[in-house]
Amino acid sequence: MSAKPVTEAVKELSMLKQKTMIAGNYELLATARESGRKVVSTFVPGNLNELIMCFDMANNLPEINAIQSGMRKKSGGYIMEAEKRGHSEDVCTYVKTDIGMIAKGNLGPDGRALPDPDLLLLSYTGCFTFMKWFELLRQHYKCETAMLHVPYEGDGHASKNMRDYVVKQIKEEVIPKLERVSGVKFDIDRLRQYLAESAKAEQNFVWVLESAKHKPSPIDAYFGGVYYIGPMFTSFRGTADATEYYRLLRQEIEQRIADRLGPVTPDGEMHEERYRLVVEGPPNWTSFRDFWKMFYDEGAVVVASTYTKVGGIYDLGFRHDPDHPLETLAEYCLGCYTNRNLPARVDLIEKYVNEYEADGLLINSIKSCNSFSAGQLLVLREIERRTGKPAAFIETDLVDPRYFSPANVKNRLESYLQMIEQKRHGAATAA
Ligand code: SF4
Numbered sequence: 001m002s003a004k005p006v007t008e009a010v011k012e013l014s015m016l017k018q019k020t021m022i023a024g025n026y027e028l029l030a031t032a033r034e035s036g037r038k039v040v041s042t043f044v045p046g047n048l049n050e051l052i053m054c055f056d057m058a059n060n061l062p063e064i065n066a067i068q069s070g071m072r073k074k075s076g077g078y079i080m081e082a083e084k085r086g087h088s089e090d091v092c093t094y095v096k097t098d099i100g101m102i103a104k105g106n107l108g109p110d111g112r113a114l115p116d117p118d119l120l121l122l123s124y125t126g127c128f129t130f131m132k133w134f135e136l137l138r139q140h141y142k143c144e145t146a147m148l149h150v151p152y153e154g155d156g157h158a159s160k161n162m163r164d165y166v167v168k169q170i171k172e173e174v175i176p177k178l179e180r181v182s183g184v185k186f187d188i189d190r191l192r193q194y195l196a197e198s199a200k201a202e203q204n205f206v207w208v209l210e211s212a213k214h215k216p217s218p219i220d221a222y223f224g225g226v227y228y229i230g231p232m233f234t235s236f237r238g239t240a241d242a243t244e245y246y247r248l249l250r251q252e253i254e255q256r257i258a259d260r261l262g263p264v265t266p267d268g269e270m271h272e273e274r275y276r277l278v279v280e281g282p283p284n285w286t287s288f289r290d291f292w293k294m295f296y297d298e299g300a301v302v303v304a305s306t307y308t309k310v311g312g313i314y315d316l317g318f319r320h321d322p323d324h325p326l327e328t329l330a331e332y333c334l335g336c337y338t339n340r341n342l343p344a345r346v347d348l349i350e351k352y353v354n355e356y357e358a359d360g361l362l363i364n365s366i367k368s369c370n371s372f373s374a375g376q377l378l379v380l381r382e383i384e385r386r387t388g389k390p391a392a393f394i395e396t397d398l399v400d401p402r403y404f405s406p407a408n409v410k411n412r413l414e415s416y417l418q419m420i421e422q423k424r425h426g427a428a429t430a431a
Contacts, residue, residue, distance in 0.1 A: 012252055012264070013248050013252070014248040014249040014252055015227070017241070017244065017245050017248055018227065018230055018231060018245055021231060021236055021241050021242075021245065022230070023110065025058070025234075025235050025236075026108050026109060026110050026112070027110075029058050029060055029114055029115055030108065030110065030112040030113070030114070030115075032058045032115045033115055037056065037057065037058050038055070038056075038057045038058070038118040038119070038181055038183075039057060039059075039060055039115050039116070039117045039119075040052055040057045040058070040059055040060065040117060040118065040119045040120075040121050040178075040181075041060045041062060041117040041119070041120050041121070041137065042059065042060075042061065042121040042122070042123065043061065043062070043063060043122065043123065043125075043130050043133075044061055044063050044064070044233050044234065044310065044311045045123070045125040045126070045127070045130075045310055045311055045312075045336045045338045045339070046123040046125035046148075046150060046311075046312075046332065046333035046334075046336045046339065047059075047061070047123060047234075047237075047311065048121065048123060048148075048170075048174070048333075049234070049235060049236070049237045049238055050191060050194035050195050050198055050237065050238035050320065051170070051174070051175070051178070051191060051329060052121070052178070053190075053194055053238055053239070054178075054184070054186060054187060054190045054191050054194070055178045055179070055181075055182035055184045055186070056182060056184055057118075057119075057178070057181075057182050058115075059234075059235040060114060060115075060117060061234055061235065062094070062098045062133070062137075063094050064234055065097075065098065065101065065108065065109075066093070066094040066097035066098055066101075066398070066399055067094075067285050067398075067399065068108075068109040069097050069101060069109075069399065070097065070285030070286045070288075070398065070399030071285050071286075071288055072109060073286060073401070074101075075093065075097040075100075075285070075286060075399035075400070075401070076286070076400065076401045076402070077100065077104075078096065078097045078098075078099075078100025078101045078103075078104065079093055079096040079097055079100055079399070079400055080100070081100035081104060082095075082096035082099040082100040082103070083096065085099065085103065087099060090368065091129075091368065092129045092133075092368045092369060092370075092398070093368045093397055093398050093399045093400040094398055094399065095129060095132075095133045095136070096400075098133070098137075099136065102140065116141050116143065117137075117141055117143055118143055118144065118181050118182075119143060119144045119145070119146060119177060119181045120134050120137055120138060120143060120145040120146070121145075121146045121148070121174065121177075121178075122134045122145065122146065122147050122148060123148045123333050124147065124148060124149050124150055125150045125333055125336050125338050125339040126150075126152055126336070126338035126339035126340070126371060127338050127370075127371035128370075128371075129371065144177060144180075144181055146173055146174050146177040146178070147173070148166065148169050148170065148173065148174055148333065149165075149166075149169060150334055150339060151165060151166075151334070152339055152341070153334060153335075153339055153340050153341055153344065154341055155341075156340070156341055156343055156344045158331065158334040158335065163327060163330045163331060163334065164330075166329075166330035166333060166334065167326045167327055167329075167330045170326050170329060170330065171326065188325055191322075191325045192322040192323075192325055193322070194238035194239075195238065195320040195321065195322040195325055195328060196322040197238050197242070197243055198237050198319075198320040199319045199320050199321070199322065200243045201231070201232065201237065201242045201243045201245070201246045202232070202320065203319070204243075204246035204247060204249070204250045205228070205232050205314060206314045206315050207250055208228055208246065208249055208250055208253055209221060209225070209228070209304070209308060209314075209315055210315065211253050211257060212301075212302075212303040212304060212356055213303070213355065213356055213357075214257055215273065215276075215357075216260065216261070216270075216273035216301070217262065217263065217273060217276065217301050217303050218253050218256035218257050218261060218262065218263065219253060219256075219263050220263040220265070220270075220292075220295075220296075220301055220302050221303055221304050221305050221308060222279045222283065222302035222305040222307065222308070223265075223283065223288070223291075223292040223295065223302065224263050224264070224265075225302070225307070225308040226307070226308070228249065228308070229307075229308050229310075229311060231245050231246070232246075232312070233310065233311025233312065234311075238320075262301065263296075263301060265292065265296045266289050266292065266293070267293070267296070270296050270299070270301065271299070272299045273299060273301050274298065274299030274300065274417075275299060275301065275359050275417055275420055276301055276303045276357060276358045276359050277295075277300055277301070277302050277303065277358055277359060277360060277361070277362050278302070278303065278304045278305065278349060278352045278353050278356065278358045278360070278361045278362070279302045279304075279305045279306070279307070279361075279362050279363075279364060280305070280306045280307075280345075280349060280361060280362070280363045280364070280372075280376065280379060281306070281307065281363055281364035281365060281366055281369075281372050281373070281376070282364070282366055282369060282372060282398055283307065283364065284364070284366075284396035284397060284398065284404050285398060285399050286397075286399055286400070286401040286404055287401070287404045287406065290406060291396070291404075291409065294409065294410050294413050295413070298413070298414070298417055300413075300417060303352075303357075303358055304355075304356045304358065306337060306345065306348065306349065306372075309336075309337045309348070310336070310337050310338065312332055312335065312336050313335055313336065313337060313340075313348070316335075318331065318332065318335055320332065338371050342375045342378065342379070346378075346379055346382050346383065346386075349361060349379065349383055350382075350383060350386050350387060353383060353387045353389055354387065358389065359389060359390075359420045359423075359424075360387075360389040360390040360391055360392070360416075360419075360420055361379075361380065361383045361384075361389065361391040361392075362391070362392055362393075362394065362413075362416060363376050363379065363380055363391065363392070363393050363394070364394055364395075364396055365393055365394070365395045365396075366395075366396065366397055366398055367395065367396070367397040367400070367403050368397055368398060368400065368403075369398060376393070380392075380393065389423075390419045390420055390423055392415075392416035392419070393412070394408075394409050394412045394413060396409060
């Protein structure tokens with residue numbers, strides 16, 4: 001494989017397109033008050049972006065703001081600020097970053113203040129923290145709130161009753177509030193158009209994720225994957241921009257497959273794929289590049305990850321369906337990763353290890369995210385038992401720089417890769 005310099009790598013059209021889209025959304029938020037546009041805050045898993053767009057509202061996602069702060073090395077200060085105000089060390093660090101950020105003027109990544117929300121829209125999908133987080137924001141902003149209660153898939157699937165229950169709430173609770181706050185009347189045909197646009201983008205998005213089945217994989221489905229999920233899981237699903245982004249991305253990856261190239265990393269193209277891993281759990285954001293480098297320096301590529309399913313699982317077949325607009329929104333909320341029970345998550349990971357021909361499973365256990373971390377030891381043992389492939393644990397945090405210990409992480413990763421080598425050697429000797 002030939003090496004390309006970083007400067008060339010970062011010029012990929014899809015990347016530039018995404019940058020422009022993100023800047024555009026922050027512009028929309030920063031100017032919302034002048035333009036008279038109403039603002040809704042909502043969470044990533046199970047978000048109702050297509051519905052929100054029907055009301056011409058700007059979409060502000062507190063988790064994304066926390067990630068942006070983490071990547072810009074600002075979250076540490078915000079977390080300390082929140083802790084000074086009484087939030088314990090164990091609280092999810094996205095929440096503390098948001099609280100600290102508000103206390104410090106709520107500046108977005110472009111340095112301009114984010115507007116106060118006019119509505120807090122909670123699609124409650126499995127993580128109890130979502131509810132407590134919005135309770136805090138409600139106390140602070142004293143604005144309208146809409147709660148969409150999404151029943152947990154405790155039995156591993158969604159029943160018709162569960163779907164009807166969510167649809168009823170969308171009709172009777174969510175839409176009336178969005179109409180009242182925005183002053184815009186709901187138009188179901190407008191929703192259908194956005195959903196049709198979502199389905200087009202989702203088709204290419206799944207193709208991109210599944211391209212990692214190739215050898216070598218043309219993408220890194222965790223570190224690269226966090227960029228690929230951006231438009232799909234945030235304020236762009238349902239827009240023509242998102243459709244165009246995934247079309248461009250697919251085109252670029254098709255070319256990479258044709259050229260037999262590995263993933264693009266911050267240091268240019270990866271040269272040799274030595275290990276294929278499945279990763280469970282969100283990444284660390286404060287040392288994101290150092291973390292990624294530990295992998296590509298060793299030739300380790302992540303071919304599938306659960307984190308890229310956090311805003312919706314599409315590779316099991318779900319697509320937004322414009323012919324059943326409210327039902328499809330309900331199904332989307334019900335099926336997202338945080339709303340699935342442990343056995344369903346284990347099945348998914350097992351499928352990834354097998355279908356992507358991975359060497360094993362690596363779990364990044366996040367100190368402050370109970371939603372992902374609970375039960376991970378069980379996941380590890382069960383995957384080892386079912387697949388016969390080695391699994392391992394590393395521990396970091398989302399956006400708290402105090403919980404990223406580079407020496408420890410590197411050490412554990414290297415030991416794990418050695419374990420894979422030993423297994424391979426053992427298998428070769430046995431054969
Ligand atoms: S899923 Fe994890 S990171 Fe997200 S709000 Fe819940 S605890 Fe925090």
